[in-house]
Amino acid sequence: METGERAPGSFQKYNRAKDLLANFMKKQYNLDDIEAIAIDSSFVYHLEEFLKYESSFNGKVGIKNNSVVKYIRVYKTACYYCVKMGLLDKNPFMVYDGKLKVTDAVFLTQAELTAIEEKIIFNERLQKLRDIFLFSCYTGYAPVDACNLTQENLFKDGSDDLWILTKRAKTDIKANVPVLPPTLKIINKYEGQQDGLIPKLSNQKMNAYLKEIADICGITKHLTWYVARHTFATTVALANGVRIENLSAMMGHTNIKQTQHYAKVLDVNVKEDMEKLKKRFA
Numbered sequence: 001m002e003t004g005e006r007a008p009g010s011f012q013k014y015n016r017a018k019d020l021l022a023n024f025m026k027k028q029y030n031l032d033d034i035e036a037i038a039i040d041s042s043f044v045y046h047l048e049e050f051l052k053y054e055s056s057f058n059g060k061v062g063i064k065n066n067s068v069v070k071y072i073r074v075y076k077t078a079c080y081y082c083v084k085m086g087l088l089d090k091n092p093f094m095v096y097d098g099k100l101k102v103t104d105a106v107f108l109t110q111a112e113l114t115a116i117e118e119k120i121i122f123n124e125r126l127q128k129l130r131d132i133f134l135f136s137c138y139t140g141y142a143p144v145d146a147c148n149l150t151q152e153n154l155f156k157d158g159s160d161d162l163w164i165l166t167k168r169a170k171t172d173i174k175a176n177v178p179v180l181p182p183t184l185k186i187i188n189k190y191e192g193q194q195d196g197l198i199p200k201l202s203n204q205k206m207n208a209y210l211k212e213i214a215d216i217c218g219i220t221k222h223l224t225w226y227v228a229r230h231t232f233a234t235t236v237a238l239a240n241g242v243r244i245e246n247l248s249a250m251m252g253h254t255n256i257k258q259t260q261h262y263a264k265v266l267d268v269n270v271k272e273d274m275e276k277l278k279k280r281f282a
Contacts, residue, residue, distance in 0.1 A: 132147070
């Protein structure tokens with residue numbers, strides 16, 4: 001981890017994958033370790049079943065499909081390394097054909113976003129949480145990226161427009177975003193009160209606080225940090241005419257396909273394009 005090759009979140013995922021694998025081997029084979037060469041197709045598919053229906057974490061039994069697929073990709077990556085080092089002739093996880101299930105991204109409408117912005121909140125803890133969430137909605141940054149920003153990340157271009165220049169912690173890819181008026185309002189509110197541009201809160205309690213925000217603002221959607229990122233992509237950017245190529249760059253993606261997962265095609269965009277088409281045919 002000290003080399004900076006993996007983000008803390010990735011390291012946590014690999015550690016969790018290691019623990020799940022150890023639990024599986026103990027339950028299925030009563031073993032603490034197994035030679036890489038002994039891993040076969042049966043091992044792979046029994047592991048998948050264990051992850052889906054028997055593994056337990058934080059009191060919950062079983063893991064959903066997309067998380068199972070991602071864990072098995074971790075094991076596949078490890079086995080690729082074994083092949084590279086000459087410990088295996090072929091990767092046993094190549095037989096696995098599980099796929100991610102694409103679900104519709106949940107995002108806030110402009111009315112819901114405005115409701116959160118305009119709600120009068122007296123609790124200081126919830127105020128800070130609300131501001132961090134809105135900051136993510138207007139920049140697309142995940143909390144780990146947003147809370148690490150400092151004054152050094154602010155930059156004025158030749159037109160005197162303010163930008164945030166940074167790289168995503170998860171991918172180390174450039175994710176530069178212009179500072180919109182709501183973003184600047186939050187930056188100014190907390191200027192000089194901490195080392196970063198915005199306050200930091202404990203990750204463990206953030207999701208619980210988001211539920212409180214949703215309740216007091218009358219929002220029935222399950223608020224998460226992914227919702228903030230989706231809101232930036234869809235309601236803030238695409239709905240206001242930002243091209244998906246530019247959105248992809250701001251979100252720190254390596255290709256457009258990644259961005260399309262976040263960016264729902266809005267009816268308003270379709271209508272605007274069709275109006276242009278009507279005029280051409282007229």
